[in-house]
Amino acid sequence: xxxxxxxxxxxxxxxxxxxxxxxxxxxxxxxxxxxxxxxxxxxxxxxxxxxxxxxxxxxxxxxxxxxxxxxxxxxxxxxxxxxxxxxxxxxxxxxxxxxxxxxxxxxxxxxxxxxxxxxxxxxxxxxxxxxxxxxxxxxxxxxxxxxxxxxxxxxxxxxxxxxxxxxxxxxxxxxxxxxxxxxxxxxxxxxxx
Amino acid sequence: xxxxxxxxxxxxxxxxxxxxxxxxxxxxxxxxxxxxxxxxxxxxxxxxxxxxxxxxxxxxxxxxxxxxxxxxxxxxxxxxxxxxxxxxxxxxxxxxxxxxxxxxxxxxxxxxxxxxxxxxxxxxxxxxxxxxxxxxxxxxxxxxxxxxxxxxxxxxxxxxxxxxxxxxxxxxxxxxxxxxxxxxxxxxxxxxx
DNA sequence: ACCACAGTGGACCCGGCGGTCCAGAAAATC
DNA sequence: GATTTTCTGGACCGCCGGGTCCACTGTGGT
Numbered sequence: 001x002x003x004x005x006x007x008x009x010x011x012x013x014x015x016x017x018x019x020x021x022x023x024x025x026x027x028x029x030x031x032x033x034x035x036x037x038x039x040x041x042x043x044x045x046x047x048x049x050x051x052x053x054x055x056x057x058x059x060x061x062x063x064x065x066x067x068x069x070x071x072x073x074x075x076x077x078x079x080x081x082x083x084x085x086x087x088x089x090x091x092x093x094x095x096x097x098x099x100x101x102x103x104x105x106x107x108x109x110x111x112x113x114x115x116x117x118x119x120x121x122x123x124x125x126x127x128x129x130x131x132x133x134x135x136x137x138x139x140x141x142x143x144x145x146x147x148x149x150x151x152x153x154x155x156x157x158x159x160x161x162x163x164x165x166x167x168x169x170x171x172x173x174x175x176x177x178x179x180x181x182x183x184x185x186x187x188x189x190x191x192x193x
Numbered sequence: 194x195x196x197x198x199x200x201x202x203x204x205x206x207x208x209x210x211x212x213x214x215x216x217x218x219x220x221x222x223x224x225x226x227x228x229x230x231x232x233x234x235x236x237x238x239x240x241x242x243x244x245x246x247x248x249x250x251x252x253x254x255x256x257x258x259x260x261x262x263x264x265x266x267x268x269x270x271x272x273x274x275x276x277x278x279x280x281x282x283x284x285x286x287x288x289x290x291x292x293x294x295x296x297x298x299x300x301x302x303x304x305x306x307x308x309x310x311x312x313x314x315x316x317x318x319x320x321x322x323x324x325x326x327x328x329x330x331x332x333x334x335x336x337x338x339x340x341x342x343x344x345x346x347x348x349x350x351x352x353x354x355x356x357x358x359x360x361x362x363x364x365x366x367x368x369x370x371x372x373x374x375x376x377x378x379x380x381x382x383x384x385x386x
Numbered sequence: 387a388c389c390a391c392a393g394t395g396g397a398c399c400c401g402g403c404g405g406t407c408c409a410g411a412a413a414a415t416c
Numbered sequence: 417g418a419t420t421t422t423c424t425g426g427a428c429c430g431c432c433g434g435g436t437c438c439a440c441t442g443t444g445g446t
Contacts, residue, residue, distance in 0.1 A: 195391085195392075196392080197392060197393080199392085199393070200392065200393065203393075203394090234394080234395090235394060235395045235396060236395080236396070236397095237393085237394055237395060237396075238393075238394060238395085241392085241393070241394080242393095
């Protein structure tokens, strides 16, 4: 399948349209017809660009969204070298999810994990990269003498990832962002102590 | 709808069978026909006991599972009055989810949240009760002088809930229980410091 | 013994959704 | 400008799954 410039544009339009739609609705209930309508395309095009149908399209959306998640935290996430930087990162995460409300792109991915095998790998990769950045940040703080050397950077980074994921999940379920804030603040406190 | 003893038994059989099945499979893909087959019943019975169909049945399952989640952590969760008790609780949570692997009853509930309104309330209530017990534990430890009074019990309890939820979610996505352990250990460490 | 109502089984209906197919428009290649 | 390839539109199909219906079988009360 060789794509022309026009073809690539259409394919991208489908992915981004589907992503936006999945972000704002129950992923399980989204149909190809919805996406067709939203993106102003036709069934023919969807299956032209994604021969394996829904699964392939959703996987492409998952990859697209996974990249967005980390991009939205930059440049803060990439340079956690001072307490002020940590606070800025914290604020950016809170702000992002606060704005997004209960509609989480990652949630859409997660719920696909069970069904499609490739999705698990996308989520896994995202989580790894995320945790890596946090761990780097902790280690840099340790080198700068700002965090106690006894702290296990890998372990605390893992706790951050868990706390954020859980906080977002609670946000999705209850609409309250308190848990996300509590998790971030408590763990940053822990680093400071 | 007056239920005889037999009726109640059948109704319960449906709920428990459905719960077990939902626990071990992708919730979104489970059909009434699956449940009918598993529980050895018929369509007629399902709609006899759950007139509103799938939604009502799933809600009943959700309530059933929500109770189980807390019951499985007892008696530890109800008496977090010493460091040893906290460790036992930690171990029981890890053991439970380790045994359960990537199949999480709460996950099934969560993915229903978007669709059915009642599910949100069930999850919300579960999370509240859970967090309440943890908070009580922290406060008791403070009263006993084992935890620094400066710790905000409510906030740290919220962080625990977030950490556990996130840890379980990572477990579901990647199959690794490391994040759950890291979250619990880091937060308990935080209390100890 | 009878009757009323709970319990049970399963055939059936119908709408929705993923997926197929093909014909025609646009565009690249020569 | 002819031909080949890509792109687009939409009619159509088949299956699957939730829900309905009704006939039949217990079962408990009087």
